[in-house]
Amino acid sequence: MTDDTKVCPRCAETVKGAALVCRFCGWDFSLPAHVGPRRQLTGQQLGILVLALFAAVPLGLWATRLISDARLPDPVPVALPALEREFDSDPKAALEHWRGRPMLLSAEVNAPYGSELLLKTINVLPVRAQMRGQVYASEGEKVVLHCRGIEIGGIFDDKPQPLDCSLVEH
Incomplete structure (x- = not known):
């Protein structure tokens, strides 16, 4: 490694010293060495997250109603x-x-x-x-x-x- 180059903390490849981003793995050199770059969610991950939220809301409402029904005295x-x-x-x-x-x-x-x-x-x-x-x-x-x-x-x-x-x- 010379003064004109630096080593990427993520992939250990040698890149130019003036590089802002690693050309091999996309590491952002402006971030501290212990923090990785922000990852983008894939379409599949985003879809799973949306489905989980849509499933969680009715499930939470049902559980709340079930719990409140259990605490109510007989009519x-x-x-x-x-x-x-x-x-x-x-x-x-x-x-x-x-x-x-x-x-x-x-x-x-x-x-x-x-x-x-x-x-x-x-x-x-x-x-x-x-x-x-x-x-x-x-x-x-x-x-x-x-x-x-x-x-x-x-x-x-x-x-x-x-x-x-x-x-x-x-």
């Missing part, structure tokens, strides 16, 4: 009119009692509304139940919904709103 059966009376008499106490508590809610359908069901009530305004996915139920049909909890709010501010429901029977 409590309740008829919508009884739930309404409880909310009419003491909304704060009723909300505290039912929030985050799974229930099997018996009700009559006022109208299907996309991914929600409007349920007939003893009062004038219907209760809007948020459903998991599209629901196929007819007006006047008696249904039992498995709901993960309840909130007050939405379009009808003072009405109980069952959350994350699925149709058990109709």
Whole structure:
């Protein structure tokens, strides 16, 4: 090796002293000797990475749902009119009692509304139940919904709103 040449730390080939990159292996001489050059992902590696990400997201969501289902207590059966009376008499106490508590809610359908069901009530305004996915139920049909909890709010501010429901029977 002369003053005009240098040895590549990766492939040990002799290259010109002014070289910025090794002509044999692509080593970047501006990097410290202990750091290798940045490698490009091949198309196959990139494809595998994308597939792994697409598989990991649904798997993570499924596992989260499975874990949360395992921690939930058994659903409590309740008829919508009884739930309404409880909310009419003491909304704060009723909300505290039912929030985050799974229930099997018996009700009559006022109208299907996309991914929600409007349920007939003893009062004038219907209760809007948020459903998991599209629901196929007819007006006047008696249904039992498995709901993960309840909130007050939405379009009808003072009405109980069952959350994350699925149709058990109709």
